[in-house]
Amino acid sequence: MTATTTRSADRAPATGAGRIAGASRPWLWMLPLALVLLLIFVYPLIEVVRLSFTDASLVGDEPYSYGTDTYRSIIGGQDFAETLQITFLFVLFSVVFQLLLGLLIAMLVDAAKRRGLRGALLTRTVVLTAWAIPGVVVGVIWVLLYQESSSGILNHLSGLLGLGSEHAFVSDPDNALVSIIVANIWKGTALSMILMYAGLQTVPRDLLEAVRIDGAGPLQSFRTVTFPALLPLITVNLVTITVETFNTFDMVMALTGGGPGTATQVLALSVYDQMFTQLSLGRGAAMSVVLLLINTVMIGIYFRHTFRREARA
Amino acid sequence: MRRVSPAGPTLNRRRMLGLAAAAGAAGAAGLAGCGRNTVPPKSFRWQAIPTSSLQAPTQDRVSYLRTRLREYERATGWHVIPEVMSEDIDASMAKLLLQASQGRAPDISMVDSYVFGRFARYAKNLGPALEAAGLPLDGWFPQFRDVMTAETGQVRALQFNTDVRVLYYRKDLVPKPPASWDELLHVGKRTAAKGKYLFFPASRSEGSVNTALWPQYWSQGGRILNPDGTPGFAAEPNRRAMIDSLAYLRRLVTEGVAPRRIATFLGEDESNPDVIAGRAAMFIGGSWQGADLQELVEHEDFGENWGAAPIPSRSGDNHTCVAGGWTWAAFAEDPELVEQGTKFVIDSYVDDEGMARWCTLGGYLPTREAVYDHPAYRGDAFTEVFREHLARYARVRPLHREYQQVSSAMQVALSSVTSLSEEPEAAVDSALAQIV
Numbered sequence: 170m171t172a173t174t175t176r177s178a179d180r181a182p183a184t185g186a187g188r189i190a191g192a193s194r195p196w197l198w199m200l201p202l203a204l205v206l207l208l209i210f211v212y213p214l215i216e217v218v219r220l221s222f223t224d225a226s227l228v229g230d231e232p233y234s235y236g237t238d239t240y241r242s243i244i245g246g247q248d249f250a251e252t253l254q255i256t257f258l259f260v261l262f263s264v265v266f267q268l269l270l271g272l273l274i275a276m277l278v279d280a281a282k283r284r285g286l287r288g289a290l291l292t293r294t295v296v297l298t299a300w301a302i303p304g305v306v307v308g309v310i311w312v313l314l315y316q317e318s319s320s321g322i323l324n325h326l327s328g329l330l331g332l333g334s335e336h337a338f339v340s341d342p343d344n345a346l347v348s349i350i351v352a353n354i355w356k357g358t359a360l361s362m363i364l365m366y367a368g369l370q371t372v373p374r375d376l377l378e379a380v381r382i383d384g385a386g387p388l389q390s391f392r393t394v395t396f397p398a399l400l401p402l403i404t405v406n407l408v409t410i411t412v413e414t415f416n417t418f419d420m421v422m423a424l425t426g427g428g429p430g431t432a433t434q435v436l437a438l439s440v441y442d443q444m445f446t447q448l449s450l451g452r453g454a455a456m457s458v459v460l461l462l463i464n465t466v467m468i469g470i471y472f473r474h475t476f477r478r479e480a481r482a
Numbered sequence: 483m484r485r486v487s488p489a490g491p492t493l494n495r496r497r498m499l500g501l502a503a504a505a506g507a508a509g510a511a512g513l514a515g516c517g518r519n520t521v522p523p524k525s526f527r528w529q530a531i532p533t534s535s536l537q538a539p540t541q542d543r544v545s546y547l548r549t550r551l552r553e554y555e556r557a558t559g560w561h562v563i564p565e566v567m568s569e570d571i572d573a574s575m576a577k578l579l580l581q582a583s584q585g586r587a588p589d590i591s592m593v594d595s596y597v598f599g600r601f602a603r604y605a606k607n608l609g610p611a612l613e614a615a616g617l618p619l620d621g622w623f624p625q626f627r628d629v630m631t632a633e634t635g636q637v638r639a640l641q642f643n644t645d646v647r648v649l650y651y652r653k654d655l656v657p658k659p660p661a662s663w664d665e666l667l668h669v670g671k672r673t674a675a676k677g678k679y680l681f682f683p684a685s686r687s688e689g690s691v692n693t694a695l696w697p698q699y700w701s702q703g704g705r706i707l708n709p710d711g712t713p714g715f716a717a718e719p720n721r722r723a724m725i726d727s728l729a730y731l732r733r734l735v736t737e738g739v740a741p742r743r744i745a746t747f748l749g750e751d752e753s754n755p756d757v758i759a760g761r762a763a764m765f766i767g768g769s770w771q772g773a774d775l776q777e778l779v780e781h782e783d784f785g786e787n788w789g790a791a792p793i794p795s796r797s798g799d800n801h802t803c804v805a806g807g808w809t810w811a812a813f814a815e816d817p818e819l820v821e822q823g824t825k826f827v828i829d830s831y832v833d834d835e836g837m838a839r840w841c842t843l844g845g846y847l848p849t850r851e852a853v854y855d856h857p858a859y860r861g862d863a864f865t866e867v868f869r870e871h872l873a874r875y876a877r878v879r880p881l882h883r884e885y886q887q888v889s890s891a892m893q894v895a896l897s898s899v900t901s902l903s904e905e906p907e908a909a910v911d912s913a914l915a916q917i918v
Contacts, residue, residue, distance in 0.1 A: 230583050248916055320759065342903040429897045446572050
């Protein structure tokens with residue numbers, strides 16, 4: 170005991186403020202967090218993977234068997250291939266437009282702030298409100314907007330402009346996918362804008378001034394100064410909104426319920442449908458694992474990119 | 483020897499771990515207390531959906547339930563602990579099923595009648611309670627007896643309300659309600675030419691298959707599930723009956739009788755705005771909509787101007803419709819809790835007066851013939867039609883566990899067909915391929 174105390178004292182001499190007991194053993198401080206993570210993350214994850222290899226139902230005491238039939242039926246089924254295709258289209262267009270619009274709005278707000286224009290803060294707050302609204306509420310808002318009679322807000326406005334008031338925003342399968350993408354862009358652009366705006370505050374102003382004095386136009390100064398400075402945040406933003414969009418199901422459920430047919434059946438909604446409507450825990454778990462793998466790949470790409478950048482730096 | 487840190491007295495590691503362990507144990511005890519142990523003696527947990535609970539949307543219903551709770555507690559000395567399910571019925575039923583299978587379900591709870599088959603094995607025998615209340619099972623309409631017993635040989639649920647689906651029609655535009663598919667197409671085209679359409683839910687929802695698809699299919703002799711739980715339409719002649727049903731619904735859209743946007747209607751109530759706006763000549767809807775629209779339609783007597791008739795069938799006879807509704811089931815292990823919980827719900831919702839008053843307040847249909855003649859029951863302009871439907875046409879959905887998967891697959895098929903994204907035959911094939 171004495172030896173231990175002496176060794177600790179040698180390594181980390183007590184300061185005037187005193188030495189915290191156990192500081193030499195960081196695992197002690199990490200133990201509670203590790204336990205919590207084990208309990209609420211690792212254990213459920215292992216359970217989901219285990220259940221994905223079963224035909225279990227949500228009912229606790231119904232017998233089930235192990236096997237790979239669930240994965241085989243999912244991967245071999247035409248409906249799952251369609252779901253993946255729809256999900257990737259939904260994510261691709263949502264992410265691209267959320268990034269571009271987020272950047273555009275952030276640059277406008279930043280420019281307004283630098284010029285001392287009024288309303289920059291208000292604009293930021295209003296845009297951020299869309300992000301704070303729960304997905305289900307976003308779905309309901311867009312249900313009202315897309316309503317396919319003259320009572321629908323967009324159809325009414327369209328009618329006023331002489332463009333007809335019977336647009337099939339959600340009953341036409343092709344339009345329905347576009348409609349949920351638009352609703353998701355509306356919701357997700359806010360987060361993207363805030364991240365981009367934060368990034369813009371880190372762009373060195375003197376460097377911008379310097380390239381402008383050297384004769385660079387707005388596009389060239391964006392390409393040579395602003396974009397490289399924003400790149401780390403763009404990467405974070407890209408990963409965040411990609412994962413968030415892959416996991417989106419509440420807004421789609423409220424807006425289209427995955428229909429018409431399976432036109433807007435995204436993967437996360439399929440998981441919900443399997444587990445809570447059809448009570449197929451095994452099949453739902455298998456779909457969750459696929460979703461988890463996709464998200465893991467996205468995060469892996471992010472870490473790879475980050476490590477490479479840091480290594481270069 | 484007591485160790486003292488350089489900064490003075492403080493917690494040593496052992497003491498700190500001891501405290502953490504104590505806190506953990508206290509937390510675990512607290513979590514455990516969230517279960518059965520926290521329920522005080524002489525009390526039980528009573529769980530209802532929002533519209534049948536103390537969170538009901540109308541003051542009349544809330545007042546009625548408060549009065550019944552007060553009377554029950556005063557008379558028995560027992561305390562009722564109210565719990566309310568979420569509005570998402572699918573998720574609520576899934577959660578309740580999980581709880582029931584793990585012995586954690588509320589002592590008495592509402593269960594959607596069409597999924598009761600999954601719950602029956604966990605529900606307690608309510609036969610003695612029914613007998614004590616003087617309510618013979620024979621008093622219920624026959625189709626509900628099957629739900630209540632769920633092939634267990636015992637009464638395990640008390641169905642206390644129901645609903646049926648009918649064709650509502652505007653009497654000035656449709657003097658004689660169509661009985662067959664051909665008649666509906668003929669009348670529908672005529673009214674559509676005047677800008678008045680047929681509405682019904684035809685999207686991915688249980689309400690859509692109940693209202694639009696199952697009646698068409700049943701009326702041709704089809705059955706949803708075979709006795710072994712496989713889809714009844716996997717083989718001929720039922721496969722053809724299902725394809726024809728979908729083809730007919732598609733034709734209603736392609737021939738302009740019904741607008742294509744019905745493919746987005748999740749439930750029967752979504753026809754209401756079009757009825758109120760005067761865009762509907764007919765709609766296939768639920769029995770509750772008659773009373774709702776009587777309140778919602780302004781400057782018009784809905785009950786006077788609209789009629790209700792059986793949903794048109796292929797041949798013009800063999801009409802069918804889906805009857806839904808809710809049941810009470812007891813999950814408590816303690817027989818005394820079962821007895822007390824059942825007594826409360828029988829008094830409030832199930833016996834003649836309870837059912838008459840609750841169905842009047844909620845706009846529901848009673849599940850026993852005798853209650854329609856009870857002085858406390860007041861129906862609406864269409865009640866006699868609904869009563870006849872219950873006696874002649876109404877059917878319940880299969881109680882097999884496979885029903886939900888089959889229904890879900892056919893919801894997708896219906897939505898695909900009415901949105902014109904898939905042909906009926908391909909939609910049926912896709913549905914069959916989805917069913918594992």
